[in-house]
Amino acid sequence: MSTVDDGVATLELRAVSKAFGSVVALRSGTLRVRPGSIHALVGENGAGKSTLIKIAAGVHRRDGGEMLLGGESVDFGSTAESKAAGIAVIYQEPTLFPDLSVTENIFMGRQLLGSGRRIDRHAMYEEAERLFTGLGVDLDPRRPALGLSIADQQIIEIAKAISLDARVLIMDEPTAALSGVEVERLFTVARRLRDEGRALVFISHRFDEVFALCDTVTVMRDGDYIDTVPIADTTVDAMVALMVGREVSDLFPKTPSTPGDVVLEVEGLTSPGVFHDVSFTVRAGEIVGLAGLVGAGRSEIVRAVFGVDGYDEGSVTLAGRRLRRRDPAGSIRAGLAFIPEDRRQQGLVTDASVAHNIAGVIRTRLAKAGLITQAAENTAARTWAARLEVKTGALDMLASTMSGGNQQKVVIAKWLATEPKLLIIDEPTRGIDVGTKAEVHRLLSELAGQGLAILMISSELPEVLGMSDRVLVVCEGRLTADIPRDEATPEAVMRAATHTAEVA
Amino acid sequence: MTPTDTTTHEEAAPEVLLHPSRMPRGRRWLTTLLRSRELSILFVLLLVIAVATIKTPSFLFSSNSWRDLLLTPSILILLAVGQAVVIITRNVDLSVGSVLGLTAYLTGRMFIDHPNLPIVAVVLIGVLAGAALGLVNGLLVGFGRVPALVITLGTLYIYRGIVLTWAGSDRINASDLPRDFLALGTKQVLGFPVLFLVAFAVLVAVGYHLHTARSGRELYAIGSDPDAAVLYGLRVRRRLIAAFVLSGALAGLAGVVYTARYGTVSSDAGSGIELQAVAAVVVGGVAIFGGSGTVWGAALGAVLLVTINRALPIVGIPDFWQQALVGVLILSAIVLDRILSVRRARQLIESRDDA
Numbered sequence: 001m002s003t004v005d006d007g008v009a010t011l012e013l014r015a016v017s018k019a020f021g022s023v024v025a026l027r028s029g030t031l032r033v034r035p036g037s038i039h040a041l042v043g044e045n046g047a048g049k050s051t052l053i054k055i056a057a058g059v060h061r062r063d064g065g066e067m068l069l070g071g072e073s074v075d076f077g078s079t080a081e082s083k084a085a086g087i088a089v090i091y092q093e094p095t096l097f098p099d100l101s102v103t104e105n106i107f108m109g110r111q112l113l114g115s116g117r118r119i120d121r122h123a124m125y126e127e128a129e130r131l132f133t134g135l136g137v138d139l140d141p142r143r144p145a146l147g148l149s150i151a152d153q154q155i156i157e158i159a160k161a162i163s164l165d166a167r168v169l170i171m172d173e174p175t176a177a178l179s180g181v182e183v184e185r186l187f188t189v190a191r192r193l194r195d196e197g198r199a200l201v202f203i204s205h206r207f208d209e210v211f212a213l214c215d216t217v218t219v220m221r222d223g224d225y226i227d228t229v230p231i232a233d234t235t236v237d238a239m240v241a242l243m244v245g246r247e248v249s250d251l252f253p254k255t256p257s258t259p260g261d262v263v264l265e266v267e268g269l270t271s272p273g274v275f276h277d278v279s280f281t282v283r284a285g286e287i288v289g290l291a292g293l294v295g296a297g298r299s300e301i302v303r304a305v306f307g308v309d310g311y312d313e314g315s316v317t318l319a320g321r322r323l324r325r326r327d328p329a330g331s332i333r334a335g336l337a338f339i340p341e342d343r344r345q346q347g348l349v350t351d352a353s354v355a356h357n358i359a360g361v362i363r364t365r366l367a368k369a370g371l372i373t374q375a376a377e378n379t380a381a382r383t384w385a386a387r388l389e390v391k392t393g394a395l396d397m398l399a400s401t402m403s404g405g406n407q408q409k410v411v412i413a414k415w416l417a418t419e420p421k422l423l424i425i426d427e428p429t430r431g432i433d434v435g436t437k438a439e440v441h442r443l444l445s446e447l448a449g450q451g452l453a454i455l456m457i458s459s460e461l462p463e464v465l466g467m468s469d470r471v472l473v474v475c476e477g478r479l480t481a482d483i484p485r486d487e488a489t490p491e492a493v494m495r496a497a498t499h500t501a502e503v504a
Numbered sequence: 505m506t507p508t509d510t511t512t513h514e515e516a517a518p519e520v521l522l523h524p525s526r527m528p529r530g531r532r533w534l535t536t537l538l539r540s541r542e543l544s545i546l547f548v549l550l551l552v553i554a555v556a557t558i559k560t561p562s563f564l565f566s567s568n569s570w571r572d573l574l575l576t577p578s579i580l581i582l583l584a585v586g587q588a589v590v591i592i593t594r595n596v597d598l599s600v601g602s603v604l605g606l607t608a609y610l611t612g613r614m615f616i617d618h619p620n621l622p623i624v625a626v627v628l629i630g631v632l633a634g635a636a637l638g639l640v641n642g643l644l645v646g647f648g649r650v651p652a653l654v655i656t657l658g659t660l661y662i663y664r665g666i667v668l669t670w671a672g673s674d675r676i677n678a679s680d681l682p683r684d685f686l687a688l689g690t691k692q693v694l695g696f697p698v699l700f701l702v703a704f705a706v707l708v709a710v711g712y713h714l715h716t717a718r719s720g721r722e723l724y725a726i727g728s729d730p731d732a733a734v735l736y737g738l739r740v741r742r743r744l745i746a747a748f749v750l751s752g753a754l755a756g757l758a759g760v761v762y763t764a765r766y767g768t769v770s771s772d773a774g775s776g777i778e779l780q781a782v783a784a785v786v787v788g789g790v791a792i793f794g795g796s797g798t799v800w801g802a803a804l805g806a807v808l809l810v811t812i813n814r815a816l817p818i819v820g821i822p823d824f825w826q827q828a829l830v831g832v833l834i835l836s837a838i839v840l841d842r843i844l845s846v847r848r849a850r851q852l853i854e855s856r857d858d859a
Contacts, residue, residue: 059735080737095732097725099795108725109738111718118716125525142524142532147852273853 008071010035010199011056011087011168015225016065018051025051029065030225031218033168033199038190040210040231041203043220043243044460049203052220053170057089058082070167088166090174094153098146103128105145106160131159136185147273150295151182158186162193169193170201173294175209187213205293205461206494207236219243240490254445254467256485260284263453264336264422266305269314274300275477278314282422287444287454289468291461292497297477298457299341302424305455306338307331319421335421339411341430341457355381357410384413408440422453429463441467461490473497521848522855541789541797545804549811556815563818571692574700577810579604579765581703581803582758583781584788585710586751588802591785592714593747594727594794595645595652600755600781602663603637604774607759609667612676612769615685623685630760631753637663638752642745652748664775671771678767689765699761703803706754711799723747727794783830784809787837791845809833 011033018026029052033039041049054060056067058076067074069085076082082089096105103124104111112127114120128141137155145156154174161169171190175183190213194200204210210217211231219226219242226242262281269278275297282288290298303309305316307328316323318334328338355377408428415423428444429437444467448454458464464471471488473481473496481496519527520535527535537543553573556563563569583600590597607630614626637659644655678686691698714720722743726733733740763769788805790797809830816826 058737078737079735080739083737091735095729095735097728097732097795099728099791100721100724104721104725109718109722109736111721113718117718119718119721129525140523140525143522144852146849147855149856273856 007034009033009068010070011201012066012068013052013056014066014068016052016055016062016067018055018060018063024223026055027223028225029055029220029223030228031056031201032228033201034216035167035199036194036197037216038194038200038202038214040214040217041201041220042205042210042217042239043226044462047220047243048223049220050172051223053089053172053201053203056082056087056168056170058087083164083166086165086167087170088161088164088168089170089172090154090157090161091172094150094157096145096148096153096156098144100145101142102139102145102148102156103141105156106131106163127163128159131163134162135159135189137182155182158189162189166198168199168201170203172203173205174202175204175206183209207239210239211236254287254441254469255449257285257448257469259286259469260451263319264305264455265317267315267317269301269304269311269316271300271304271309271311273477275304275474278474278479280472280479280482282453282455284421284453285448285451286469287448287456287467289464289471290455290457290474291459291464291471291493292474294459296474296497298474299426300477301474302338302426302455302457306336306424308338332418332420335419337415337418337420337423339408339415339423339425339428341426355385357381357414381413381417384417385410409443412440412443416447420452422455423447424455424457426457427459428456429458429460437463461493464488464493465490518851521852542801542804545788545801545808549804549808552808552811552815556818559820560818563815570695571697572814573811575697575765576814577807578697578699578703579758579761580777580780580784580806580810582706582754582761583777584784584802584806585703585707585799586754587778587781588785588788588790588797588799589710589714589723589747590652590751591782591790591792592727592794592797593723593744594730595744595747596656596782597638597641597652597748597751598656598778598782599637599641599659599663600751600758601774601776601778602660602667603634603752603755604759604762604777605667605769605772606637606663607631607634607756608762608769608773609671609676609759609771611760611763612680615682616676616680619682623682623688626685627757627760631756634756634759635749635753638749638755639745641752642748645748646741646745660778667771667773673771675771676763676769681763681767685764686767689767699765702757702761706757707799707803710750714799719743719746724795727791728796780809781806783834786834786841789837789841791841792838 009032011031013029013031016026016029017024018029026048029048031039031041031052041052043049051060055062056076058079058081061075061077067076069087074085076085097108100108103121106128107124111119112123114123125141132139132141132155135155135158137152139152139155145153148156158171158174169190174186187209190200190202202210202214214231216228216230217234217239218228219239221243261284263284264282266281267279270276278301280288290302292298300309304311304325305323307323307326307330310326316325318331318336321334323334323336324330331338355374412423412425425444429440441463444454444456448469456464456467458467465488468488469485471481471483471485471493472479473483473493475497481492483492483496518535520532520539524532524536553564557565564573583604586600587597610633611626611630614621614629641652641656641659644650644659645652648655688698693701696704714723722733722738725736725738726740726743730740759774762773784806785797785802786792786805787808788797788801788803790802812830812833813826816829821829
């Protein structure tokens with residue numbers, strides 16, 4: 001293996017930075033990918049990997065720094081420019097057109113043309129068939145993209161990138177939802193592309209894959225470049241040390257608690273194609289972490305528990321009362337609170353005041369003779385805002401002008417005002433600055449200490465391990481492990497998350 | 505899941521959805537055709553015609569009936585084709601009725617103020633004027649980041665305001681128009697009314713383009729998932745603007761056709777017809793959220809709506825029920841769409857478990 005510094009890099013980013021409003025997503029991103037190399041990019045969630053590659057892909061425009069493609073300075077204003085320059089990106093969450101055939105999805109925007117600039121469907125079907133055969137998958141080129149599993153959607157994305165004949169192929173956790181066989185197939189293809197002299201960037205949380213596939217690794221942490229080393233010269237432990245850079249215990253001030261009675265009991269929940277036979281319990285004063293890879297079905301399970309989505313079989317019981325399916329209002333009345341992942345879209349009225357947001361869910365309780373006064377709203381909101389230390393100048397401040405951490409507190413306050421028995425929270429600290437994260441964590445820990453049962457979904461392994469009294473792991477729509485706090489190690493959780501399990 | 509455990513499966517996904525390539529070509533085409541929305545609309549249309557004819561044989565068997573059957577829907581076909589293209593991109597164009605009124609009056613004024621202009625030039629001016637008005641819509645939608653529903657509702661009133669100010673209480677009469685132009689409204693070629701042939705030619709051209717051109721397919725992609733379209737590097741804004749320009753141009757052509765067909769144009773020409781166009785498109789199987797459907801279906805939907813409106817009085821159904829029936833038709837089309845697409849998605853998702 002040659003050293004890291006020879007020749008002209010196919011793709012090079014130097015000290016690239018990017019901020020979204022007040023949240024700095026990328027402080028200084030640096031990446032240097034040589035031709036004929038598979039370069040791993042590792043770091044915790046929120047380390048800035050996705051932002052970095054979205055800059056290379058032309059989705060975001062960098063605020064500062066340099067980007068070179070084949071030694072020449074480039075600045076992409078759109079994904080089309082990046083694509084034309086030869087950069088193909090396979091995103092973590094595939095973006096397909098559900099109404100169109102898989103073949104149209106592969107060739108959209110650059111369809112093969114026959115005589116008279118007409119689209120040559122026949123040639124496209126044949127080419128798609130050839131691509132699928134090369135990838136070793138059984139997909140019908142004429143079927144619609146609608147209803148494809150994440151694994152199959154990834155295959156379409158990969159087929160698209162291969163057919164693009166790209167110089168640089170960036171894969172953002174492509175294996176997150178693939179089975180072992182499919183991963184091997186992808187690696188075979190990746191190596192073939194590498195041997196053709198292309199540059200590949202591979203983002204993964206699975207170290208075994210990084211070591212099996214890549215030749216160089218760049219580590220990022222909290223939006224900063226940390227180091228680039230040849231794979232041959234490093235170990236898993238050394239990489240983890242670079243990625244984390246601090247002790248897990250410093251970040252997560254979880255106080256041990258003694259769980260009380262069972263609050264939530266989920267029995268045999270099944271929704272065909274989405275999740276199967278999911279059973280678990282959450283006790284009072286307990287934080288249960290729901291871990292798993294992107295697309296494993298965690299969010300779908302809690303959405304079904306809360307009643308937003310339906311399910312075919314099984315039951316949900318809250319404090320001894322059976323909840324009706326597809327009845328979120330009934331779930332709230334029974335004492336369930338649900339803070340979704342995307343709080344801007346689903347959890348917060350960003351154009352309304354803090355008081356209004358907090359009082360929103362308890363409107364009916366506040367109303368006197370059908371009317372809600374601003375005073376009543378403010379009184380109710382003030383209690384909760386103060387308890388959660390929401391830092392706002394005034395309760396009539398607009399929610400959209402607050403930081404991510406404070407927005408999250410407002411959402412939590414809003415739901416606590418309903419005095420729930422169980423709080424379901426999906427990705428509590430996504431998009432929140434590292435400093436503020438600890439405050440949200442402390443808050444959750446205190447709430448559990450006061451006897452609230454908490455079900456927390458998180459993709460950040462340190463967060464899951466640091467916060468949870470018990471970790472449930474979901475893999476491909478099934479619960480594959482139930483690990484108590486003192487046995488929960490990154491290895492144990494990742495093993496359960498990536499292998500359809502023996503433990504059920 | 506074992507093969508015997510079929511209780512949770514409502515119905516397996518049909519072969520034509522999952523593995524169409526495994527079917528013999530002929531059967532694939534036949535299955536696709538039989539499952540198509542267009543065929544069911546055609547069936548309903550024929551049913552309506554049959555019932556009306558049994559009740560009153562002159563509905564189909566009289567000297568003018570064949571002509572009326574094709575001529576009456578021509579204007580709505582033009583509007584529905586343009587509307588379908590816009591709705592496929594997950595937008596809507598509510599201004600087409602006002603554009604029609606404006607260009608219809610413009611056509612009349614052209615003949616009055618410039619008697620020496622050849623008919624072809626006037627037709628062209630009408631189409632271009634419509635395209636220009638559509639361009640305004642497209643630019644506002646493309647750059648304004650405001651839903652097309654709001655933008656085109658605004659231009660609906662603005663464009664109508666322009667006609668009202670311009671025309672006032674003045675109206676174009678048949679006597680103001682050249683005889684050759686008016687003859688277009690009644691002339692037939694090989695037994696087909698000329699105006700119908702114009703609408704049909706537009707339908708074929710647009711339908712062909714949507715099916716076989718890159719830009720046509722990209723309209724479907726944009727409507728199917730606008731965010732994905734941006735990630736694919738499609739020129740979304742340009743395509744959206746083009747869709748609105750086409751819709752405007754066809755509304756302009758419809759305005760010219762309106763003048764030729766009716767001979768009289770007042771300032772309220774075409775008001776309210778935009779809703780019929782949207783109805784025709786929805787009935788014709790174009791998903792209101794974009795991404796699927798064809799202009800063929802939209803055109804059949806237009807013919808169906810117009811024909812029903814003509815047939816109901818003949819069958820003896822009172823006025824109120826005529827309107828209500830059209831409403832029921834639209835609602836059932838939307839409900840049917842929803843049921844079918846939910847079922848389709850469910851079948852495809854459940855089939856993952858069998859893989």
